[in-house]
Structure formats: structure tokens, C-alpha cells
Amino acid sequence: MKSVNKCLIILVILFMHRHCHAQDHAQDNELLEKYIENTESHTDYTDLSIVYENLIKHPVNLNSTEIGELSRIPQFTPVHLQALKAHIQHYGNLTSIYELQVIDGFDPDLIAAVKSYIDVRETIHLNQLLEKDFRKNYRHEIVFLSSRRIEKSIGYQLPATDKNAFLGNPFRQAMRYKGVLNPQISFGCNIEKDDGEKLKTGFLSAFVLYNGKGKIKQFIMGDFQAAFGQGLCFGSGLSFGKSPFVLDIMRRQNTSRPNRSFNENEFLRGISCTYKISKHIDLISFYSNKRIDANVVEDSLGITEFSGLLNTGNYRNSTELSKKGQLNRRINGSHLQIQSGTLQIGATAVYTKYGSHQLTNEKHLYQLYNNQNSAIQNYGVDFKWFHKNLLFFGEVAMNEHIKSLSFVHGIIASLDKHFDISLLHRHYSMSYNPSITNAFGETQDNHNENGLYMGICIIPLKNFKLNAYADLYRFNWLRYQVDAPSQGRDMMIELQYTRRKQYSWYIRFRSETKQQNEPGLQIRNRLENQKRELFRSHLEYKPNLFITLKSRFEQVWFHREYGKTTRGMLMMQDLHVQVHKRIKLITRLMVFDAEDYDSRVYAFENDMLYSYSVPAFQNRGLRFYLLTKYKMNKYLYLCFRFARTSYENSKTIGSGQDKIESNKATDISIQLQWTL
Amino acid sequence: MQSNVFCVIQNVSLMTEMKKTGIGLSFVNRFGMKDINHASLCAVIPRQPVAFGFTFQSTGNNTLSEKCLGLSFAHAPFKQISFGISARYQTLSIRGYGHQSHITSDIALTSHLNDKFSSSCRILNLVGSNFSLKHTESFSRTFSLGWRYQFNKKVRLNCEAEKCASFKTNIKTGIVYQVNQLLRFNIGFSSLQAQCTFGFSLKRKQYLLEFATGMVQMAGISTNLSFSYEIGQ
Numbered sequence: 001m002k003s004v005n006k007c008l009i010i011l012v013i014l015f016m017h018r019h020c021h022a023q024d025h026a027q028d029n030e031l032l033e034k035y036i037e038n039t040e041s042h043t044d045y046t047d048l049s050i051v052y053e054n055l056i057k058h059p060v061n062l063n064s065t066e067i068g069e070l071s072r073i074p075q076f077t078p079v080h081l082q083a084l085k086a087h088i089q090h091y092g093n094l095t096s097i098y099e100l101q102v103i104d105g106f107d108p109d110l111i112a113a114v115k116s117y118i119d120v121r122e123t124i125h126l127n128q129l130l131e132k133d134f135r136k137n138y139r140h141e142i143v144f145l146s147s148r149r150i151e152k153s154i155g156y157q158l159p160a161t162d163k164n165a166f167l168g169n170p171f172r173q174a175m176r177y178k179g180v181l182n183p184q185i186s187f188g189c190n191i192e193k194d195d196g197e198k199l200k201t202g203f204l205s206a207f208v209l210y211n212g213k214g215k216i217k218q219f220i221m222g223d224f225q226a227a228f229g230q231g232l233c234f235g236s237g238l239s240f241g242k243s244p245f246v247l248d249i250m251r252r253q254n255t256s257r258p259n260r261s262f263n264e265n266e267f268l269r270g271i272s273c274t275y276k277i278s279k280h281i282d283l284i285s286f287y288s289n290k291r292i293d294a295n296v297v298e299d300s301l302g303i304t305e306f307s308g309l310l311n312t313g314n315y316r317n318s319t320e321l322s323k324k325g326q327l328n329r330r331i332n333g334s335h336l337q338i339q340s341g342t343l344q345i346g347a348t349a350v351y352t353k354y355g356s357h358q359l360t361n362e363k364h365l366y367q368l369y370n371n372q373n374s375a376i377q378n379y380g381v382d383f384k385w386f387h388k389n390l391l392f393f394g395e396v397a398m399n400e401h402i403k404s405l406s407f408v409h410g411i412i413a414s415l416d417k418h419f420d421i422s423l424l425h426r427h428y429s430m431s432y433n434p435s436i437t438n439a440f441g442e443t444q445d446n447h448n449e450n451g452l453y454m455g456i457c458i459i460p461l462k463n464f465k466l467n468a469y470a471d472l473y474r475f476n477w478l479r480y481q482v483d484a485p486s487q488g489r490d491m492m493i494e495l496q497y498t499r500r501k502q503y504s505w506y507i508r509f510r511s512e513t514k515q516q517n518e519p520g521l522q523i524r525n526r527l528e529n530q531k532r533e534l535f536r537s538h539l540e541y542k543p544n545l546f547i548t549l550k551s552r553f554e555q556v557w558f559h560r561e562y563g564k565t566t567r568g569m570l571m572m573q574d575l576h577v578q579v580h581k582r583i584k585l586i587t588r589l590m591v592f593d594a595e596d597y598d599s600r601v602y603a604f605e606n607d608m609l610y611s612y613s614v615p616a617f618q619n620r621g622l623r624f625y626l627l628t629k630y631k632m633n634k635y636l637y638l639c640f641r642f643a644r645t646s647y648e649n650s651k652t653i654g655s656g657q658d659k660i661e662s663n664k665a666t667d668i669s670i671q672l673q674w675t676l
Numbered sequence: 677m678q679s680n681v682f683c684v685i686q687n688v689s690l691m692t693e694m695k696k697t698g699i700g701l702s703f704v705n706r707f708g709m710k711d712i713n714h715a716s717l718c719a720v721i722p723r724q725p726v727a728f729g730f731t732f733q734s735t736g737n738n739t740l741s742e743k744c745l746g747l748s749f750a751h752a753p754f755k756q757i758s759f760g761i762s763a764r765y766q767t768l769s770i771r772g773y774g775h776q777s778h779i780t781s782d783i784a785l786t787s788h789l790n791d792k793f794s795s796s797c798r799i800l801n802l803v804g805s806n807f808s809l810k811h812t813e814s815f816s817r818t819f820s821l822g823w824r825y826q827f828n829k830k831v832r833l834n835c836e837a838e839k840c841a842s843f844k845t846n847i848k849t850g851i852v853y854q855v856n857q858l859l860r861f862n863i864g865f866s867s868l869q870a871q872c873t874f875g876f877s878l879k880r881k882q883y884l885l886e887f888a889t890g891m892v893q894m895a896g897i898s899t900n901l902s903f904s905y906e907i908g909q
Contacts, residue, residue, distance in 0.1 A: 503789045539795055539823075541787050543756035549787050551797055551821050553837045555845070569845050571819050571837060573785065573797035589799065591819040591839050620841060622817060646804075648841045
């Protein structure tokens with residue numbers, strides 16, 4: 001009977017195959033845009049693109065029943081996972097990804113969206129498959145990038161004797177190499193010189209990765225990222241908080257991975273090893289010893305202290321160079337992971353030591369609970385449990401004292417195939433001093449925060465989807481520029497309409513209220529409520545395989561309780577044209593008008609391969625960019641980008657040594673990818 | 677309810693929607709002041725899938741006048757998409773100060789998502805032409821995004837967000853109600869009060885007569901009268 005059912009399913013798949021459309025990189029960009037649009041504009045997103053590149057190169061095996069594997073797909077809710085599991089139990093392993101169409105909850109749009117990230121294969125034959133692909137996987141990839149801003153900033157015009165004068169030329173040059181020797185061994189390096197830097201002060205990062213089939217599952221030597229559990233005890237690398245993917249609140253990374261980002265500080269340098277203790281138990285241990293940028297000062301008694309870590313990665317003048325690698329950070333830790341069916345439990349212990357310097361004694365009241373020791377110990381226990389249509393997850397972490405106990409826990413539930421809900425509660429103690437974390441939260445430092453998040457995703461009618469979240473949070477102690485315990489709320493509602501993958505339209509409203517010191521010099525600071533509201537209408541249309549059009553209207557209001565309301569707006573039109581099977585053009589024309597920094601507007605931009613940007617715009621002006629992607633042959637891929645912003649109400653751009661004495665900023669970039 | 681010949685001024689990409697060659701004459705009196713009267717003459721020659729357009733516009737009087745001569749081209753490479761471009765030669769004359777001429781351009785892009793819904797983008801004065809002798813002042817660029825939804829054969833809704841560099845965002849909404857083949861009513865709302873209008877149009881065979889009026893309490897009434905003719909049956 002099962003085999004008859006299987007045959008019927010295959011027939012249905014063949015019949016329905018035409019409904020699934022090929023996924024292109026534009027769809028990946030849409031996904032990335034929704035994740036990164038709420039983050040700061042200077043973030044390096046290379047890490048994120050590598051994660052998605054990995055998903056494409058190493059798709060999730062749908063026939064796997066491990067929760068860690070299946071939950072790598074952000075679009076899969078517990079009800080999808082449950083339905084998939086039930087289907088496999090009843091009919092056996094999937095034979096094609098299109099078989100998903102006969103499973104409840106998987107519609108063609110969802111399958112098209114995840115198509116590049118999923119695969120079906122017999123898990124028992126994985127090793128044989130790797131052996132078979134030994135020759136095929138031999139691959140080298142090298143990417144060269146050169147870019148510069150045409151208009152020179154003041155830093156280049158200062159006399160060489162000035163301590164703020166830029167020492168290098170205005171070109172940013174970068175090279176990224178990755179070699180795959182065989183399925184087990186790969187290696188790579190990143191070399192980068194920022195604009196204004198001298199070549200010898202540039203950035204070099206390298207790694208060697210071994211993926212084994214025996215007891216040593218993975219070994220990394222060089223630069224890497226590591227994140228465990230919900231990232232509360234330890235989590236390095238890029239992560240995102242609240243986004244229109246209201247159900248995606250659980251951290252999915254639970255391992256070490258090579259660092260391929262150009263971020264010059266936020267990674268680990270040393271070794272990492274994943275040891276397979278038994279079929280269900282893995283032990284990940286790592287050691288990192290790296291110099292990081294910091295403000296180090298010597299007090300009157302001759303004691304050196306560091307007051308803050310720096311993350312700009314710019315070493316363009318003698319002032320910036322004096323802060324380079326001033327602090328030694330040594331981190332060693334271990335993570336034990338037990339996997340049993342749909343339950344995954346982990347325990348993490350991390351020890352961090354900051355050189356021989358002392359931390360600066362608190363100068364401000366808000367720093368009262370900050371760590372005063374040069375060593376930090378973090379311990380944590382985390383879990384993920386997938387049961388029926390529910391996915392539970394959480395982590396408890398602390399330093400060596402119980403007062404620092406902090407936790408985050410949540411649930412993602414599919415109450416109906418048209419109704420999903422997510423809940424997350426977090427309590428990050430003000431006494432908790434994390435080493436490197438990336439847990440869910442309003443702020444990135446994961447301490448002194450309590451909050452409750454709730455998200456819902458409803459499909460009220462065919463083609464319609466409603467996403468909404470509300471996050472209420474409170475800071476029990478003072479923060480920078482907040483001279484009293486404060487609170488806030490963040491709410492978002494988005495209605496999407498999608499029609500046969502041909503066009504989609506969403507409107508979004510977001511309102512966030514925070515408390516901050518009233519601006520200006522006061523005898524005694526008082527908190528004021530600051531509310532930022534955003535309305536967006538975004539339309540995307542694909543009339544055929546060659547053309548994509550996008551248009552957006554966005555309005556921002558920034559209200560101050562004791563001040564005036566300022567406004568910002570943005571309107572843009574994108575045109576993506578596949579002019580030839582080898583050439584693709586992406587262009588944008590955008591106007592913006594933001595009265596001040598608080599009402600600034602953000603817009604995701606397509607950039608070169610492996611890079612994305614979300615620049616912020618204020619003042620009034622016009623932005624244009626043209627990105628050309630040319631696949632020269634099987635091995636070479638060339639990208640060229642021209643971007644110009646012209647301001648109508650400002651005669652200069654930027655400030656300090658980055659200031660440009662012109663109302664126009666023109667950037668050109670060229671990138672060559674060579675794959676062997 | 678297809679576009680008429682005045683699309684060559686309003687949204688040049690819509691010229692490809694026209695089936696027949698048309699000419700039109702329009703006259704605008706703002707707030708009863710004859711000194712800022714505006715007149716325009718335009719023509720569209722459709723040759724599917726392309727269309728050509730011509731415009732002549734005049735504003736002002738003997739003391740201060742602005743004249744504009746424009747040539748337009750539109751192309752619909754696909755059934756769902758059309759784009760258009762206009763080049764305009766514009767002259768600004770002030771008696772006693774001389775005159776200044778410049779060339780500017782407009783572009784527009786329209787996509788028809790289905791039979792009912794279409795979206796447009798339009799940029800006026802794309803190059804940001806200077807008009808002062810010292811090249812320190814330029815005509816403002818205007819960027820618009822518009823959507824058009826045809827509820828049924830009789831009712832159509834138009835929405836537009838328009839951003840001119842010198843002004844706040846202007847949100848416009850218009851409803852067109854086709855009573856019968858002869859009569860059509862139009863009503864428009866705008867976040868700029870001066871652009872709130874009410875009007876009607878009469879169509880008989882190839883002839884179309886349109887009338888619209890708007891009122892600003894402090895400034896008075898503005899009226900717009902236009903006439904167009906389509907050549908051929």
C-alpha cells in the first residue's frame with residue numbers, strides 16, 4: 001500500500017512540478033534585506049552571505065530527522081517540520097524536493113523560496129557520496145576587489161605631518177581566496193586594505209578547515225567564528241534581532257565555522273576542534289589568542305588600563321594606528337552537545353582573559369555593574385526541543401556568581417497551518433558580564449535587559465500573509481545617555497500580498513518607543529520618550545524571467561516628548577534586467593529627504609558578490625547606482641558598480657577627516673571572481 | 677478607460693496605451709490671475725509598440741514667461757512594461773533681465789501587473805538643469821511613484837506619492853467614475869490643498885472635452901479646460 005501511495009505522490013509531483021520556479025539570487029537578496037535592514041549601516045555582512053552560500057552549497061537534507069539540521073531553514077515552522085516528519089514516517093524518505101507539495105503546509109511559494117537550500121538524499125549513503133565526489137569537489141575560488149570614492153576627503157589633503165592625515169591611497173583593495181582540496185579539507189584567506197590605509201597595515205585572515213568522517217568531525221586552524229546555543233553564553237559572528245521574519249527568533253548556529261568576513265576584530269584566532277564522542281554526543285573545544293583594537297591608557301601610577309574596545313578596523317592615520325592591536329584577548333572554551341532525536345541539549349564553558357591590563361574603574365554610574373576584572377568566566381546550558389507542532393528553545397548563562405544568572409527561552413508554535421506564533425522571554429541580569437554574545441535582544445551587549453517578545457504570522461486569505469510582533473523591554477539599570485532605569489516597546493505589522501510569484505506587495509508599519517536623556521545640557525537629566533515610526537509600501541514585479549521591478553515609498557517620523565517631530569522619506573525605483581544570459585544589470589534611482597539623523601532612512605543595496613550594504617541617508621538628495629554582473633566564461637565573473645549620491649541642501653558630506661568638500665559622493669568598484 | 681493625449685505631459689510612458697493619433701489643447705487659469713495662465717498643446721503618434729509625442733507649453737505674461745518645447749518617445753518592449761523619455765527645451769524670460777534657456781529630460785516607467793493594477797515611476801527634470809546665469813540654481817527634480825487600480829469598468833482609483841526637492845511629499849489620490857460612454861466624473865485629493873480638484877469630461881466620438889476646478893480658500897479658484905481629438909475612427 002505504501003508503494004502505491006508513493007507512486008501516486010510521484011505522479012502528483014510530476015504534474016505539479018511546473019508550479020515551482022527557479023530561485024535566483026534576487027530571492028536570496030530579498031531574504032537578506034529583511035534580515036539586515038534593521039541593523040546598523042557599517043556592519044560587514046560577508047559572514048551572512050557565507051552562511052547562505054553554505055546553505056546553497058551544502059543544502060539541508062530533508063530526509064534527516066535531526067532538529068539541528070532541519071531548523072537551519074529559517075522559513076520552516078514547527079508545523080512544517082512536524083508534517084515533514086509524519087510524511088517520512090508514513091511514506092518513507094522523500095525522493096524529490098517537489099514531493100513537499102503534497103505535504104500539508106508546503107505551498108509552491110514556500111518551496112520556491114527554500115528550493116536552493118534543501119536537498120533530498122539517503123543519509124546512509126552520505127559517506128559514499130563524499131567519496132564519489134572527491135574529484136568533483138576539487139575547487140579554487142579567488143575574488144579580487146578594488147573600489148574607491150572619487151571625491152577625496154579632508155584626510156587626504158592634510159599635510160603628512162598632521163596626525164590625522166591619511167597615510168595611504170584612497171583605494172580599498174581586497175582579495176579573498178578559498179580552496180577546496182577535497183570534501184574533507186578546505187582552506188582560505190582574506191587580505192584587505194581599507195581606503196586611506198597603507199598596504200602594510202592592512203588585514204590578513206586565514207584558515208584551514210578539516211571535516212572528518214571519524215572521531216574528529218571538524219578541525220579549524222586559523223580564524224574562525226563560534227556560536228553555541230542561543231548565543232547568551234558565547235556567540236561570535238553576525239546575528240539579527242527583530243525582523244519581519246517574526247518566527248525566526250531562535251539562533252540556529254551551533255558550531256564553529258571559518259571566518260571569511262573582513263571585520264578586523266570580531267572573530268577568533270586559534271584552533272577549534274569538534275570531537276565525536278558517540279553517535280549523539282559531540283564536544284567542541286576552541287582556543288583563541290588574538291590582539292584586538294582598544295583604547296589603552298596609563299594612569300598616574302603607571303598602571304595601564306583599557307577603557308573600551310574599538311571595532312572600526314580603520315588604520316588610516318597615526319591616531320587610529322596607535323589603537324591597533326593594543327589588547328591581547330585570550331579565549332578558551334568548550335561546548336558539549338547531546339542530540340537525541342528531536343531533543344538537543346548543550347553545555348558551554350568559556351574563559352576570557354584580557355591581557356595584563358586592568359579594566360578602567362567605573363567613571364560613570366551606568367558602568368557600575370560592568371566587569372572590573374581582566375578575566376571573565378561564562379557558563380551556560382542550552383536546549384532545543386521539537387515536539388509535535390511546538391519548538392522549544394532556551395539558554396541559561398551566568399558568570400561565576402549566581403547574581404549574574406541570565407536566561408532566554410522561547411517557543412515557536414504552529415497552532416494551525418495558517419497561524420503561527422512565537423514567544424520569547426529574556427532576562428539578562430545587570431550583573432552578567434558576557435564575553436562575546438549574540439543572543440536575541442534590543443541591545444547587542446546582552447546584559448541589563450528584561451523583555452518579552454511575541455510574534456504572529458497569519459495567512460488570513462489566499463495570497464495574503466500578516467506578520468506582526470510586539471516587544472516590551474526594560475533596562476533595570478542606567479545605560480549610556482540614559483540616566484535612569486528605562487523601558488521601551490517595539491511593534492511592527494506587515495501585510496503581504498503575493499500573486500503567483502509574479503508580483504508581491506507589502507505594507508509595513510513599525511513603531512518603536514524608547515527612553516533617553518533629553519538632549520542638551522541640563523542641570524539634572526530627565527528621560528524623554530522618543531518614538532520612531534515608519535511606514536513602508538514596497539511593490540515588486542517580475543513580468544518575465546528577465547526583468548524585475550521594485551518600487552518603494554517610505555516615510556519616517558521621529559517624535560520627541562520634549563522636542564519637535566522630524567520627518568524623513570524615501571522613494572525609489574529598482575530595475576533588474578538580464579540583458580544577456582551572461583550579463584545582468586541592476587540599477588536604482590532614489591530620492592530621500594530626512595530632516596536630521598534621528599529621522600534618517602535606510603535602504604538595502606545590491607553590491608558586489610558576497611557583500612551587501614544598508615546605507616543610512618539624511619538631508620535631501622538623489623541616489624543612483626548601477627551594478628553590472630558579467631559572467632565572462634565558466635571560470636571568470638566580473639562585477640562593476642557605479643554609485644553616486646548628490647545632496648541638494650548640503651555643500652559638504654561627512655565630518656572630521658572623512659569630510660568631503662562637495663555635495664556629491666561617487667563610488668566605483670570592480671570585482672573579479674576566478675573559479676577553478 | 678485608457679490614457680488620453682495629455683499623458684505626454686503627465687506620464688510619458690503611458691503614450692504606448694494610446695491606440696490612435698491624438699492632439700490636445702489645454703488651458704489653466706490659476707486663482708483667477710491671468711498673469712500666470714498656463715497653456716499647452718500636445719500630440720501623440722502611436723506606432724505600436726512605440727509612440728512619439730510632442731508638447732508645447734507656455735506660462736506667464738510679457739513680464740515673466742516660461743516656454744517649453746518637448747519631444748517624447750515611449751516604448752513597450754513587453755506587454756506588461758512600457759517606458760518613456762522626454763527631452764525638453766525650456767526658456768525662462770524676465771523683461772529687463774534677459775532670458776535663460778536649458779535642456780532637461782523626464783523619464784517614466786510603467787508596469788501593468790495585471791488587467792486592473794499598474795504601477796508607475798516618473799522623474800521630472802532628471803538632469804537637474806540650471807537656470808540661473810551663474811549656474812547656482814536649478815529646477816527641482818520631482819520623483820513620483822504612482823499606482824492605478826481599476827475596480828471595474830466604471831471606477832478607477834489613482835494614488836501617487838510625489839516628492840519635489842523643494843517641497844514636502846505630496847500624496848495624491850484620485851477617483852474616476854465613468855457614468856456612461858459620454859460622461860465621466862473625476863475627483864482628486866491632495867496633501868497640497870491647491871491640488872484638490874473636481875471635474876468632469878465629455879466624450880463624443882473622437883472628441884473629448886475635460887473640465888476641472890480646484891479652490892484654495894485664501895487664493896481663490898483655479899480652472900482647467902482641455903480639449904482633445906483623436907484622428908481616425
